[in-house]
Amino acid sequence: MPAVSRLAWVSTLLALGVSGVLAQQPTFHTGVDLVTFGVTVVDKKGHLVTDLTVDDFEIIEDGHRQSIEYFVRGDATDVEGATKHLGLMLDTSGSMHEDLKMARSAAIKFLNLLPDAEDITLVDFDEEVRTTRYPQRDFARLIERIRRRKPDGWTALYDALGVYLDGADQQNGRQILVLYTDGGDTRSALSFSDTLTLLKASDVTVYAVGLTDHAGSSKNELRMRLQQMAEITGGQAFFPNRLEDLEDAYARVLAEINAQYHLGYGSANLARDGSWRKVDVKIKRPDVRVRTRKGYFAPYQEKK
DSSP states (O other), X not given: OOEEOHHHHHHHHHTOOOTTTSOSOOOEXXXXXXXXXXXXXXXXXXXXXXXXXXXXXXXEETTEEEOEEEEEOTTOSSSTTOOEEEEEEXXXXXXXXXXXXXXXXXXXXXXXXXXXXXXXXXXXXXXXXXXXXEEGGXXXXXXXXXXXXXXXXXXXXXXXXXXXXXXXXXXXXXEEEEEEEOOOOSSOSSOHHHHHHXXXXXXXXXXXXXXXXXXXXXXXXXHHHHXXXXXXXXXXXXXXXXXXXXXXXXXXXXXXXXXXXXXXXXXXXXXXXXXXXXXXXXXXXXXXXXXXXXXXXXXXXXXX
């Protein structure tokens, strides 16, 4: 039996049985699985470091050094593996009534500044999750759909993330998700803990734009959850208060996307047991800090 992809294996372990979220058949991969990481590097002042080469990186998996098989800089466009797949998740539930107009405006401006994405997957959600993937030539239709959305209904944020991650697992290349939400969830079958596990199992880097100013007493908790969801993937969360702050947030997201390194290696551990493997990405240059995922779930293959 061929090995099951990491996300499909973890989804099976969760055994949720959620209609429309994880109900699709798992993906199977043959041959050697390439482990990939999006890596952001900053200096002591928090400035992005963009001039590193493959020789500056070292990858340690469970205490064992690995051989880097490919390396792509964030600003590369004509290198194999440099293809960008962008996800845009827009919370259109009733709790976004006071912030959706600002979120729509920011999302459209963000899209206009990202012309080199191969495609964009739009996920807009309330208690229902709607997802459509648009090729670059259809960006105008995507923007029109964003403009039409009205705030209404309950919020299924975690289920929406599950739907997006399930689709992203089928794509090769760099996967980036920008999430606009107030962070609340009132309708999902997925729990917050399950959502973190699925994010750990994915190759997606999440940038969360949290519009939490109208969240009342739950504001700090919602911010903490959005930070956890972003940081577990090597991304970041931003909490703008005004449109000007929001524009600054997506400018920072764009800068990070263009500065992110994409590394891949074939693990020396060939066991297909679905276990968690701890990974440290180290930089040989002093006085820099790495932001990336902390590991991955190995593929799983049922023993005969």
